[in-house]
Amino acid sequence: xxxxxxxxxxxxxxxxxxxxxxxxxxxxxxxxxxxxxxxxxxxxxxxxxxxxxxxxxxxxxxxxxxxxxxxxxxxxxxxxxxxxxxxxxxxxxxxxxxxxxxxxxxxxxxxxxxxxxxxxxxxxxxxxxxxxxxxxxxxxxxxxxxxxxxxxxxxxxxxxxxxxxxxxxxxxxxxxxxxxxxxxxxxxxxxxxxxxxxxxxxxxxxxxxxxxxxxxxxxxxxxxxxxxxxxxxxxxxxxxxxxxxxxxxxxxx
Numbered sequence: 001x002x003x004x005x006x007x008x009x010x011x012x013x014x015x016x017x018x019x020x021x022x023x024x025x026x027x028x029x030x031x032x033x034x035x036x037x038x039x040x041x042x043x044x045x046x047x048x049x050x051x052x053x054x055x056x057x058x059x060x061x062x063x064x065x066x067x068x069x070x071x072x073x074x075x076x077x078x079x080x081x082x083x084x085x086x087x088x089x090x091x092x093x094x095x096x097x098x099x100x101x102x103x104x105x106x107x108x109x110x111x112x113x114x115x116x117x118x119x120x121x122x123x124x125x126x127x128x129x130x131x132x133x134x135x136x137x138x139x140x141x142x143x144x145x146x147x148x149x150x151x152x153x154x155x156x157x158x159x160x161x162x163x164x165x166x167x168x169x170x171x172x173x174x175x176x177x178x179x180x181x182x183x184x185x186x187x188x189x190x191x192x193x194x195x196x197x198x199x200x201x202x203x204x205x206x207x208x209x210x211x212x213x214x215x216x217x218x219x220x221x222x223x224x225x226x227x228x229x230x231x232x233x234x235x236x237x238x239x240x241x242x243x244x245x246x247x248x249x250x251x252x253x
Contacts, residue, residue: 003051003052004019004022004023004048004052005019007044007047007048007051008022008041008044008045008048009184009187009188009191010181010183010184010187010188011183011184011187012181012182012183012184013181014176014180014181015181015184018045018173018175018176021171021173022045022048022049022052022173023052025049025171025173026048026049026050026052026053027052027053027054028171029053029055029142030142030170030171031123031142031143031144031145031167031168031169031170031171032046032049032142032143032144032145032170032171032172032173033108033144033145033146033147033151033168033169033171033172033173034046034144034145034146034147034173034175035146035147035148035151035172035173035174035175036146036148036174036175036176036177037148037175037177037223038148038222038223038225039222039223039224039225039226040175040176040177040178040223040224040225041175041223041224041225042106042146042148042175043061043104043106043146045173045175046059046061046102046104046144046146047059047104049102049144050101050102050104050142050144053102053142055100055101055102055141055142056100056101057098057099057100057101057102057141058097058098058100058101058102059098059101059102059104060094060097060098060101060102060103060104061104061106062075062076062094062103062104062105062106063106063107064105064106064107064108064109064110064111064115065106065107065110066107069112069114069115072111072112072115073114073115073118073131074091074093074131075093075094076093076094076095076115076118076119077093077095077118077128077129077130077131078090078091078092078093078095078096078130078131079091079093079130079131079132079133080130080131080132080133081132082132084131084132087132090130093130095122095128095137095139095141096137096139098139098141099139099140099141100140100141101141101142102141102142102143102144103141103142103143103144104144104145104146105143105144105145105146106145106146107146107147107148108145108146108147108151108168109147109148109149109151109154109159109160113161116160116161116164117161119164120161120163120164120167123143123164123167123168124167126138126139126140127139143168145168151165151169152165177220177223178220178223178224178227179219179220182216185215185216185227186212186216188224188227188228189207189212189215189227189231192227192228192231192232193205193206193207193231193235193244196231196232196235200232200235200236202235202238204235204238204240204243204244206243206244207243207244208243208244208245211244211245215227231244
């Protein structure tokens with residue numbers, strides 16, 4: 001088993017093709033866009049690309065939808081002391097922390113038009129200024145973006161800059177929903193049981209056959225994240241120490 005097999009769990013055709021794509025793009029320094037439904041593991045794939053690459057710097061993640069638009073510039077570029085109220089000290093931004101490594105921009109489709117312009121300028125020059133600063137800072141990093149939106153449609157509708165889209169989309173990796181790789185579900189369940197065995201003081205190492213059949217049959221609209229959450233919840237609530245008795249909505253579908 002390779003190191004990539006430990007990161008991307010699955011032996012289905014979509015999982016095998018995904019691992020091949022990660023191996024291909026990891027060796028280059030080109031930007032990558034990861035597209036896939038919510039919960040399909042976009043950040044995990046970005047981490048795998050970084051780990052398989054030759055880059056030795058940090059993997060730094062920034063969720064573009066989780067930070068207010070008026071704060072994301074300082075979060076990305078950093079700021080100088082006195083740049084705004086509350087800026088009592090200078091602070092490095094995500095770009096500097098990711099120097100030599102990878103910056104992962106999650107939910108890139110939610111980035112404001114103003115920040116799209118600033119990100120494009122950075123991609124063109126490979127340099128930036130901290131908020132309130134004048135010194136040019138140069139960094140060497142790779143940008144990996146992720147979205148669950150159709151960015152091409154967003155470009156046509158004028159909600160996402162076309163020039164930025166083509167800057168970011170040198171490689172596109174599309175992640176499949178869990179419902180089309182059902183044969184991977186038992187492998188994922190086994191992985192999650194091992195992952196949480198030290199956190200949950202119960203000797204749970206298997207799922208009974210009826211529960212497994214229900215889990216494989218379920219459509220999993222929340223994808224791998226939902227499966228992981230359900231297994232964790234079931235491990236917490238089960239009354240047995242030998243076999244995970246699964247009683248969630250998946251068993252009732």
